[in-house]
Amino acid sequence: MTDLSAHMKPSAMAMHSPGQALRSLVIGLTAFLTVVDLFATQAILPSLTRHYGVTPAAMGFAVNASTFGMAVAGLVVGLFSPHINRRTGILLSLMLLAIPTSLLAVAPNLAVFTALRVVQGLCMASAFALTLAYLGEQCSAMEAGGAFAAYITGNVASNLVGRLISAAVADGFGLAWNFYFFAALNLAGAALVYFTIKRVRPMATTRLTEAPFAAMVAHWRDPRLRAAFGIGFCILFAFIGTFTFVNFVLVRPPLSLGMMDLGLIYFVFLPSIVTTLLAGRVLSRLGIRPTIWCALAVAGVGLPLMLTPHLGEVLAGMVLVGVGTFFAQAAATGFVGQAAADNRSVASGTYLACYFCGGLVGTAVLGRLFDGFGWHACVAGIALALAAAALLTFPLKR
Numbered sequence: 001m002t003d004l005s006a007h008m009k010p011s012a013m014a015m016h017s018p019g020q021a022l023r024s025l026v027i028g029l030t031a032f033l034t035v036v037d038l039f040a041t042q043a044i045l046p047s048l049t050r051h052y053g054v055t056p057a058a059m060g061f062a063v064n065a066s067t068f069g070m071a072v073a074g075l076v077v078g079l080f081s082p083h084i085n086r087r088t089g090i091l092l093s094l095m096l097l098a099i100p101t102s103l104l105a106v107a108p109n110l111a112v113f114t115a116l117r118v119v120q121g122l123c124m125a126s127a128f129a130l131t132l133a134y135l136g137e138q139c140s141a142m143e144a145g146g147a148f149a150a151y152i153t154g155n156v157a158s159n160l161v162g163r164l165i166s167a168a169v170a171d172g173f174g175l176a177w178n179f180y181f182f183a184a185l186n187l188a189g190a191a192l193v194y195f196t197i198k199r200v201r202p203m204a205t206t207r208l209t210e211a212p213f214a215a216m217v218a219h220w221r222d223p224r225l226r227a228a229f230g231i232g233f234c235i236l237f238a239f240i241g242t243f244t245f246v247n248f249v250l251v252r253p254p255l256s257l258g259m260m261d262l263g264l265i266y267f268v269f270l271p272s273i274v275t276t277l278l279a280g281r282v283l284s285r286l287g288i289r290p291t292i293w294c295a296l297a298v299a300g301v302g303l304p305l306m307l308t309p310h311l312g313e314v315l316a317g318m319v320l321v322g323v324g325t326f327f328a329q330a331a332a333t334g335f336v337g338q339a340a341a342d343n344r345s346v347a348s349g350t351y352l353a354c355y356f357c358g359g360l361v362g363t364a365v366l367g368r369l370f371d372g373f374g375w376h377a378c379v380a381g382i383a384l385a386l387a388a389a390a391l392l393t394f395p396l397k398r
Contacts, residue, residue, distance in 0.1 A: 023150075024150040026196050027154065029192060030090075030192055030193060033158075033188055033189025034131065034154075035128060036162040036189075037182050039243065040163050040166040040182065042063060042163065042247060043162075043167040044175065046247060046251045046262070047259060052110045055371055056245065056367070057367030059110070061367055062117060064117075064359055064363040065115075065121070066117040066121035067121060067240070067359035069119060069120065070125035070128070071355075072122065074128070074129045074352030077133075077345075078345055078346045078347070078348055078353070079212040079213070080212065081346070084130065086130050086131075086197070089130045090131055090193050091190055091194055093123045093130070094186055094190035097120060097123035098184075098186040098187050100119040101120060101183040102183040103179075104179040105175070105177070105178075105179040125356065127189075129352050133344065133349075149276060149280040152276050152330040155326070156269055156322075157273050159269045159272075159322075160268075160270060160273065163266040163269075166263065167259055167262055167266075169181050171259045212343075215343035218343075219340060219347050219350055224339050224397065225347060225351075227392045227394070228332050229336075229350060230388070231292065231389045232329070232336075233354045234358060235329050235332065236329075236355050237362035238299065238321070238386050238389070240363050242306070244367075246314070247262060255311055265318075269322050271319055272322045272323045272327075283335075288397065289393050289396050291331045292390075292396070295323075295324045295327035295328035295331065298324035299321045299325050300324070300383065302316070303382060306318065333348075333351065358385075366378050366381050
């Protein structure tokens with residue numbers, strides 16, 4: 001079996017060695033199985049809306065309530081990460097994740113559904129934050145960009161494959177079996193961690209040089225990190241707004257797609273899997289600010305395309321928004337891991353808390369715009385979030 005920690009040792013591999021390729025594959029697969037539940041449910045949003053008899057905004061908020069749990073868990077795990085064994089924490093988080101996932105199949109009302117999604121978020125973010133802390137500790141500065149890019153690429157793949165699976169299973173076997181299947185994937189993620197993360201050496205960077213809250217305050221005082229936290233907030237704000245409410249546009253006239261067609265639409269994430277893998281290299285050549293600016297510009301170009309009544313143009317817009325936001329996320333995540341000279345686990349946890357808070361706020365704000373003023377107003381809100389992220393990029397520097 002592959003010992004992921006063994007492949008992390010800088011002396012053990014060259015930049016393009018088979019060992020690094022295997023390491024990247026394992027990192028990406030771990031990310032995929034960690035967050036596959038997060039956005040897969042968006043592919044069946046219209047069906048869930050009909051099932052519970054609620055508005056798109058209410059169902060969108062319930063589905064994305066997982067981001068609240070992820071924000072809380074990201075912050076808490078970041079603060080206490082130095083006292084948590086990486087392997088044990090990731091393993092337990094993924095095993096426990098299977099419980100709320102399976103219970104979603106029998107959720108009797110929207111309130112219970114929302115609560116279970118919050119619990120899912122707590123488990124997903126615990127595994128996510130501990131894995132990011134693990135990568136930050138085990139990778140050299142040269143390797144960090146590629147490792148974080150591989151992890152975010154797994155995240156991108158979960159958006160594509162997870163939505164396809166969700167649409168196919170729900171269409172063929174019903175909504176309940178969709179959640180049972182994803183519970184099985186959660187357990188598969190736990191098994192992967194069990195067999196690939198074995199010997200994690202205690203790292204000097206895992207020890208806090210100051211109290212957790214003092215470290216967090218110090219990070220917020222750093223203008224570079226403060227800006228990165230804000231960028232993370234804006235990125236998921238924009239992403240959630242796009243890929244939650246575009247589902248309702250796709251199933252309504254004039255596009256009028258069915259459930260399985262809606263799942264197939266998410267092949268729009270396929271280009272993002274390729275481009276996000278390049279984030280580490282682009283970041284090392286261009287620097288953090290030009291990289292994020294270019295990524296946000298790509299996402300911005302996609303927004304007006306999604307306002308047209310033609311499916312091809314809407315899909316092109318979705319591709320551009322996906323490529324841009326995921327690329328910006330990979331760059332910002334890697335930057336936080338490197339910019340925080342001390343207490344990196346606290347910095348990563350704070351970034352994740354801000355990132356997922358952006359998703360929750362985006363769902364609430366853009367849902368109101370969508371229900372009250374329509375898709376055009378929702379897209380305008382997304383554009384403002386991307387513009388805010390671009391402005392926040394100015395303080396970033398190595």
